[in-house]
Amino acid sequence: MTLIRPRWSSHLFLTVFSLIMIYPVIWWVGASLKPLDEMRLPAIWPSAPMWSNYSEGWNFSAQYSFTHFFANTLLMEIGNVFGGVVTAALVAYGFARVNFKLRGMWFAILLLTMMLPTQVTIIPQYILYNSIGLVDSYVPLVLPHFFGGGAFFVFLIVQFIRGIPRDLDEAATIDGSSVYGIFLRIVFPLIKPALVTVAIFTFVWSWDDFFAQILYLSSVEKFTVALALRMFIDQFEIQWGQLLAMSLLSVLPSVVLFFLAQKHFVEGIATTGLKG
Amino acid sequence: MAYKERNLAGYLFISPWLLGFLLLTLWPIAQSFYLSFTDYSMLADPVWTGMDNYRKIFSGDDVFQKSLTVTFTFVLVSVPLKLFFSLMVAMLLAKNLRGMNFYRTMIYFPSLIGGSIAVSVLWRNMFGADGYINGILAWFGIEGTGWISNPDTSLGTLILLGTWQFGSTMVIFLAGLKQIPQELYEASAVDGAGRIRKFFHITLPMLSPVMFFNLVLGIINSFQMFTAAFIITKGGPVQSTYMYAMFLYEKAFKHFQMGYASALAWILLVIVAALTALNFLASRYWVFYETEGGRDR
Numbered sequence: 089m090t091l092i093r094p095r096w097s098s099h100l101f102l103t104v105f106s107l108i109m110i111y112p113v114i115w116w117v118g119a120s121l122k123p124l125d126e127m128r129l130p131a132i133w134p135s136a137p138m139w140s141n142y143s144e145g146w147n148f149s150a151q152y153s154f155t156h157f158f159a160n161t162l163l164m165e166i167g168n169v170f171g172g173v174v175t176a177a178l179v180a181y182g183f184a185r186v187n188f189k190l191r192g193m194w195f196a197i198l199l200l201t202m203m204l205p206t207q208v209t210i211i212p213q214y215i216l217y218n219s220i221g222l223v224d225s226y227v228p229l230v231l232p233h234f235f236g237g238g239a240f241f242v243f244l245i246v247q248f249i250r251g252i253p254r255d256l257d258e259a260a261t262i263d264g265s266s267v268y269g270i271f272l273r274i275v276f277p278l279i280k281p282a283l284v285t286v287a288i289f290t291f292v293w294s295w296d297d298f299f300a301q302i303l304y305l306s307s308v309e310k311f312t313v314a315l316a317l318r319m320f321i322d323q324f325e326i327q328w329g330q331l332l333a334m335s336l337l338s339v340l341p342s343v344v345l346f347f348l349a350q351k352h353f354v355e356g357i358a359t360t361g362l363k364g
Numbered sequence: 365m366a367y368k369e370r371n372l373a374g375y376l377f378i379s380p381w382l383l384g385f386l387l388l389t390l391w392p393i394a395q396s397f398y399l400s401f402t403d404y405s406m407l408a409d410p411v412w413t414g415m416d417n418y419r420k421i422f423s424g425d426d427v428f429q430k431s432l433t434v435t436f437t438f439v440l441v442s443v444p445l446k447l448f449f450s451l452m453v454a455m456l457l458a459k460n461l462r463g464m465n466f467y468r469t470m471i472y473f474p475s476l477i478g479g480s481i482a483v484s485v486l487w488r489n490m491f492g493a494d495g496y497i498n499g500i501l502a503w504f505g506i507e508g509t510g511w512i513s514n515p516d517t518s519l520g521t522l523i524l525l526g527t528w529q530f531g532s533t534m535v536i537f538l539a540g541l542k543q544i545p546q547e548l549y550e551a552s553a554v555d556g557a558g559r560i561r562k563f564f565h566i567t568l569p570m571l572s573p574v575m576f577f578n579l580v581l582g583i584i585n586s587f588q589m590f591t592a593a594f595i596i597t598k599g600g601p602v603q604s605t606y607m608y609a610m611f612l613y614e615k616a617f618k619h620f621q622m623g624y625a626s627a628l629a630w631i632l633l634v635i636v637a638a639l640t641a642l643n644f645l646a647s648r649y650w651v652f653y654e655t656e657g658g659r660d661r
Contacts, residue, residue, distance in 0.1 A: 095461065098456070098459060098461060099461065099463075101456070102456065102457075102461075102467045103467075105453075105456075105471070106466075106467050106470035106471055107470075109470060109471050109473070109474055109528070110470050110471075110473060110474070112474070112486060112490060112528075113473065113474065113477075115490075115496060116486050119489070119496075127489065127494060127495070127496070128494045128495065128496055128498065128499045129496060129499055130496045130499045130500045130503075175380040175381070178377050178378075178380060179377060179378050179380055179381040181377055182373075182374050182375075182376075182377025182378040183377075183378060186370060186373050186374040186377055187370060187374070188370055188371045188373070188374025188375060189371050189374075191374060194378065194382070197385070198381065198385075201385065201389055202581075203580070203581075203584055203636070203640060204389070204393075204633075205584065205587065205588050205629070205632055205633060205636055206588060207588065207609060207612050207628075207629045207632055207633075208392070208393055208396055208629045208630065208632070208633045209388065209389055209392035209393060209396065210392075210616075210629075211392075211396055211399065211616055211622055211625055211626050211629065212391070212392035212393075212395035212396050212399070212626075213388060213392050214616075214617075215395075215406065215622070216392070218406070232384065232388060234380060234384075235380050235381055235383060235384020235385070235387075235388065236378075236380045236381030236384055239381075242381060267370075267373045267377075268373070271377075292476065292479075293479070295480065296479040296480040296481070296591075298480075298481050298590075298591045298594070298595075299590050299591065299613075303617065314480070314481045314482075317481050317482060317485060318481060318595065321485060321488075321595065328489055331485060331489075332485065332486065332489060335481075335482035335483075335485045335486060336482065338480065338481075338482045339477040339480055339482045339483070342476060342477060342480075343476065343477065346476055350469075
C-alpha cells in the first residue's frame with residue numbers, strides 16, 4: 089500500500105498541473121470560434137461556433153490574404169533551415185574532428201558569442217544592410233543562417249559528434265578516405281538526429297524571431313505571418329475572435345513539425361545531453 | 365594527414381562560421397563601440413562627440429533609469445522564479461511513471477510556441493479587463509482589474525508569461541537529473557537519509573553545473589526581453605514595462621539616434637558581462653564538477 093500511494097498522488101498532481109499549463113491553449117482553440125461578447129467567459133466552447141472568424145480573419149487585410157503571408161514565411165524558412173543545417177554540420181565537424189591550429193581559441197570564441205546580447209551588433213548590421221540596399225528584403229533574415237546556423241547549434245552538433253566512436257574515422261582513414269570523405273560518408277549520416285533537432289529549432293525560432301522581422305521588413309507585400317498579426321493587432325477596433333483564430337493558425341506549422349519529428353527530436357536531445 | 369593539409373581542412377570546415385563571425389559580429393561590435401561616441405542619424409556622416417552620449421545617459425535621461433529599473437526588476441524576479449519552477453517540475457517528470465511522455469508533452473507545449481507573437485496576442489486578450497482571467501476571478505467573488513492596463517500589475521503579467529514557458533530550462537534540468545548515478549541515492553538511503561537530505565546533499569550539488577548554465581543564460585536572455593513587452597503592453601502603462609531592449613530599439617529605429625542607441629547597447633553589454641563574470645566568480649563556491657577521479661574542487 090505504501091508503495092502505491094505516492095504513485096497515485098503523483099498522477100493526480102501531474103494531471104492537474106498539466107491541465108493548468110495547457111488550459112490557456114485549449115481555451116484559445118475555443119475562443120477562436122467565439123463572438124466578441126463571449127470572450128470573457130472561461131468556458132471553452134462557444135454557444136454557437138463562429139466559423140467566420142477563420143474565413144474573415146484570413147482575409148482581414150484588403151491587400152493580401154494570409155495565404156500570401158504564409159507563403160512568404162515558408163519561403164524564408166526553407167532558406168533558413170537549409171542554410172542552418174548544412175553549415176552547422178560542416179562547422180561542427182571541423183571543430184569536433186579536425187585538429188587545426190588555434191582550434192581551441194576559435195571554439196572558445198564561438199561559445200562566447202552565445203552570451204553576446206544581439207543589441208550590441210544589431211545597429212551596425214542594420215547600417216551595413218542599409219548601405220547595400222538590402223533592408224526590406226529577406227537577405228538580412230536568411231543570410232545569418234548560412235554562417236554556421238548559430239553558435240548554439242554548432243555546439244549541439246559538436247557534442248553529438250564527440251559521442252561517435254573515433255574507430256569509425258580511423259577505419260575509414262586506413263581505407264583511404266580523406267577528412268572530407270569521412271564527413272560525407274560517415275559522420276553526416278550518423279548525426280541525423282542532431283540535425284533534425286537543429287532543423288526544428290531553426291524553424292520555430294526564426295518563425296518567432298519577431299525582432300529581426302520587424303526591423304528588416306517594412307513593405308506589407310513582404311510581411312511574414314508574425315508581422316501580419318502585428319498589423320492586425322494595431323487596427324482601430326480589434327476583432328478578437330478573428331485575431332485569435334489567425335494567431336492559432338500561425339503556431340500550427342511549428343506544432344505539426346514538432347509532433348512529426350518528436351521521436352528524432354527527443355533522441356537528439358537525449359544523446360546530445362549536457363555532458364559538460 | 366600532413367599538418368598543413370589538416371589546417372586547411374579545418375579552416376575550410378569552419379569557414380562559414382568564421383566569415384559570419386568576422387562580418388556580422390566582430391566588425392559590428394567594433395563599429396558600435398565607435399558609434400557610441402558619435403551623433404549619427406544615418407542621414408549624414410557620424411559626428412564625433414566624445415563622451416556626450418554617455419554623459420547624457422547617466423546624468424539626465426529619466427527614461428534610461430526607468431527602463432533599467434524595470435528590466436532589473438524583471439530579471440531579478442523572473443529568473444529565480446523560472447529556475448525554481450523548472451527544477452521542481454523536472455524532478456516530478458524525472459520519475460518513471462506510466463504516461464510520463466504525455467505529461468511531458470503537455471507541460472512542454474506552452475514553451476514550444478511561447479516565444480511567438482501569437483502567444484503574446486493570446487496573453488493580451490486573457491489578461492485584459494474583459495479577459496477570461498477576470499471571468500474566473502469573478503467566480504470567487506474577486507473583482508479583477510485590467511491586468512495589462514494597470515501599472516501595478518502589468519510587469520507581473522509579463523513575468524507570468526515568461527514563467528509559463530519554463531520548458532527549455534526544464535528539459536536541461538531533466539537531462540542533468542538523468543545523469544546523476546542512482547548508486548548515490550541508494551548509498552544514502554542505506555545511511556538513512558530522507559528525501560530532503562537527498563535533495564540538498566545529492567541532487568542539488570550534482571545538478572549545480574546545469575543550474576549554473578541555466579542561471580547564466582537565463583539572466584542574459586531576460587535582459588533582452590522584447591516581443592512580449594512590445595506586443596502586450598507596448599512598454600506601458602506609464603512605462604511600467606518599458607524594457608531596456610525596447611528603449612534601445614525605439615531610440616535606434618524610431619528616432620534614429622544611432623549613436624545614442626549604440627552607447628545604450630554598450631552599457632547593456634557591460635552590465636551583462638559584469639553579471640556573467642560575477643556568476644563565474646561565485647560559481648567557485650557552489651558549483652561542483654565531478655571528474656573521473658572524484659571531486660575536482
